[in-house]
Amino acid sequence: MPVFHVVVCGGLVPDPLQTLEPVQGPAGWGLKNESMLPAILDPWAASALFEADSLARANPGSRVWLVSAAPKAKLQQVLMALAQKAAFELVAVDAQAGGFSDAAECASALAAAVNSIAGLDRSRLLLFGGWESASRGAGATLAILGEMLGISEQFQGVDQASPKPDGSLEILERVEGGRHQVSLLSAPPALLGWATGSLPEPPNNPQVGMLNMRSAMPALQKAAPSRLTGGGLALSSVELPSQRRDTRVVKDMPEDQVAREIVEWIAEK
Amino acid sequence: MSQPSTATPSLPLLQTLPGDEIRQILWGFQDRFELQMLVQSARSVARGPVARLVAQGGRASHDWNKDKDALLKAFDESGVTAAFLDPAHGGLFEGPKHLALGLIAFELASVDGGAATASQAGNLGLAPIHEVGTPQQVERYMSLASPPKPGEARRPLRAAFALTEPLPFVGVETGLLCGKVRVAEWKEGGEPLLEIDKRGRFITNMDYAGIVTAAVDTDDRRVKSSCMVILEEGDPGLFDRGAATRKLVHQLSSTRDPNFRLKIPASRIVGGYTVKDGVIVPNYSHAEVIEAVFKRTRVTVGLMTSAKLLSAVEPVIRYQRQRFRGGATVQPGTPRHDLGIQMKEDALHRLVDVWAMGEAGASLGFATARLYDELDPLEKEKNRELARRGVQGARARMKEMAGVEARAAELVRAGKSAAPGGDPLLRFAALDSVANVVCPATKLWNTGQGANAMREAVSLMGGYGITEDCPGFLGHKWMDAQLEATYEGPEAVQRRQLSLTMAQPLFLEQFRQWIRDLKSLAARRPETGACGLGTAMQLWLWTLGHLQDSTDADGTRLFGPNRQGVTFPLADALCWLLASRQQILDLADLEARGAANPALAETLPSTLAFLTDLAQVQAARACGEAGRLCAELVLGYQRHPVWDAEACQACFSQAELDGLEPYAPGLDSVAYGYSDVLDRDGKPPSKRGPCPSTAGLPAFLRLRSRLDACLTGCRLAKDRAARALARVMIPEALDYPQ
Ligand SMILES: Cc1cc2nc3c(=O)[nH]c(=O)nc-3n(C[C@H](O)[C@H](O)[C@H](O)COP(=O)(O)OP(=O)(O)OC[C@H]3O[C@@H](n4cnc5c(N)ncnc54)[C@H](O)[C@@H]3O)c2cc1C
16 A cells, blocks of 8 residues: 655635735735634645545555644644644744745745655655635645645646555546546656545544644744745735625525526626 | 823724634633634534524424434534543543533533533533542443544443422422432342432433433431432333423423433442441432532533623624615715614614623633632542541531631731642632632523623614524524523522622632732723722622621611522622623733733734723623612611601701801701701601611711722723724624524
């Protein structure tokens, strides 16, 4: 059975129920009250983490690391829920990274963190992350990180990675029209930018959490501060994608009627 | 000379609702990751399966069904069930677990009280065994109660606690036991077989409990006293789960009126027994067991109601702001669009009141839970120390501890620590005397006053508030709060306990110290309301002393077990003070510890300023309630004077004043201001009688009017808090369905 070393890269984003309002402060662009809002692991990266956990459990001897560049106190809060859902070793980079940071600069901080992982076997390395981020849909950071680490086998929009007994992996990437492109990776190292995958969010298990925290706390304590200066990036304007929330609470509506309304709505647009 | 300043420095307004980081500090678990995880775990069950079931109408029936049963599985899988147990029995962590259970109940009750009850009732059923069970009983039942490990196909054993009986037996009066224990068979040298006859009323978990801890009285001269026994499903005889209770509330918990006629071995007596002269002597009477159990589990119930109040804040703000949006004439960007009902001062002020009540209750409840976490190991240490001193038997232990308490009181009176050098006995005595007050206070005040405040919250939602569709299920929560005020001992039980424990000298010495501490805290943090609260505590203390030494107009003693009309309101007044005090103390903690957390640098100043305003609002309310109750008690038992000859003699007459006016101009108005004046025909003014003399009560009146003066500024604080409520950022939608 193959053994993988999966490194999952994921940042933090504000809880999606919060109102996100870009504001310009002394340190550049940010979201209003961002440091005060509850945060979660970027949902795309979270899919990657749950897939990594499942892959590692199915292939004994495999290991999972979570590399996260985020303010470490915020990260600690997020871990209280996240650490209960999957087993991983944490590598923390204490930095303010988000939708306004420069992707290359962030990738280089992550590359340094990945390179510092003791015991990481490059021949078993699967570098996981989100194919984009909920904080910004550019999808650049992971690709740049892969280049920096010299990983040329890159897959984006991944929904499935099935290992074969010989250590190769069949990988499904999203393409147009709800279809997937199927590739066969003969062997790691490779980079997989995950879409949603197919696993549900695992339930919380405090026992898993406490085990994780034994190693996560020291990792947080020794997290190296990394100041992302913006790498010369200047944003000339910032605006939220236009969106209108038209919320209606309806109970007990038959499926047919729901379908009819959706069809009407699409026809209107 | 420097002038006292009356200006309030302008402080930043609250930006976002207080998050987990703030709560962890306020409620004392910022260093305990296992608890932070449990909170997340319980929260995801509450806002996931529990909320979905409520939203789907799961509360429409009081019968147990598979959807409700699925919640038990969710509790098992998320660590909620195991949180009560020690790791040796499948639990999550070592040590006392009051704070942990309080936090879980808080999270679940933030969505649904019945779900919270369902998660805690098993703990209540096991609690007699946990508190006083023999090692064998603990080993057997705690292990069976642990949730299955992954891959293990086993349903955990669930427990019920059966004390309450059909009328006319056990309710508030727990001594009126109709449930009986008799010896069925006792073979020479063997273990006696007992016959149990017990009917229960309103017993939680009864749809699925595999064991029941039941209170029974002796009906056999071969059993010395009452006791609690463990009944197992499968014991020979009748194990009838009985009819379902037709509850109006907490429908996600199971409640039935069971009937048991079973034969069980004597080893099922909770805590064991000895045999003396052919008589079975239970090591613990049922009263001793329930005392040990309830003083712990009741705190959790109090927290459930406070959770409801705090959970109401976000949905109410959202409702208020969105109230007029969508109307043709209401344009985005106008105050009516953006603020909605929040344009109106009263709507904001009432929400400030609800929020302040929730904060105070949560502070009191969590502080009490932490106190029990501290007390539990101390109690064990105390018992070891007493054993080491050779003190044996309940009476000898009580006598020894009475001496310890007196010594601790002396030390506190002398301004010293109650436990110099950490002496465990002294320390235990000091903490226990406080716990015996704050536990019933939490149960009584958080639930009873919480239910009243919950009604206000419901009314802020208008008609929506009393529908099933109300976001945050506020209408359900209001009704649920009434059950929380009732089960595990209704308000009368808590007031009765407070009447005794609040008058204990060791508690009162510490209470005096608290007053001094609050006053000095007020010097550093004037805006908390601590100074006024200290004055209200002085007034309460004065009132207690006065009532203990006084009689009513008929010469009957005022303070005593048969004067609930005196002792109960005084207990109520104390609860207002205790809750407000803890709210202020928690703030001081937040300020100190929050400053050490760089992640809070941005949020701390505005959050602290807002919570300080809430504390002042709450302190003013507490001062008002305590002042009113104390005044009623001090003055209300005197007879109002009537217009008899003696009373009229003491009055001025108008004729007399007319004659004196040329010599003492203005005397007329002074006389009317200070006494009663008879008219020119010698007739008294048309009212009840002469105003009662307060000559004998100068100290009380001085304190009372100082207390009123202490309210200075409290409405400014309320205005500031209200302004913050109209500005604070809230999420776009509630994070659970409605
Ligand atoms: C949904 C639900 C679940 C419950 N679960 C359990 C359970 O699991 N196990 C269990 O054993 N019990 C349970 N109970 C029972 C509950 O604890 C009792 O209902 C409660 O203790 C009050 O007893 P009672 O209803 O007989 O009230 P009563 O004793 O009749 O008292 C009614 C009222 O009379 C007044 N009163 C009575 N006595 C005094 C007094 N001495 N001084 C002053 N005033 C007094 C008070 O106003 C009191 O509230 C549950 C009840 C409900 C509704």
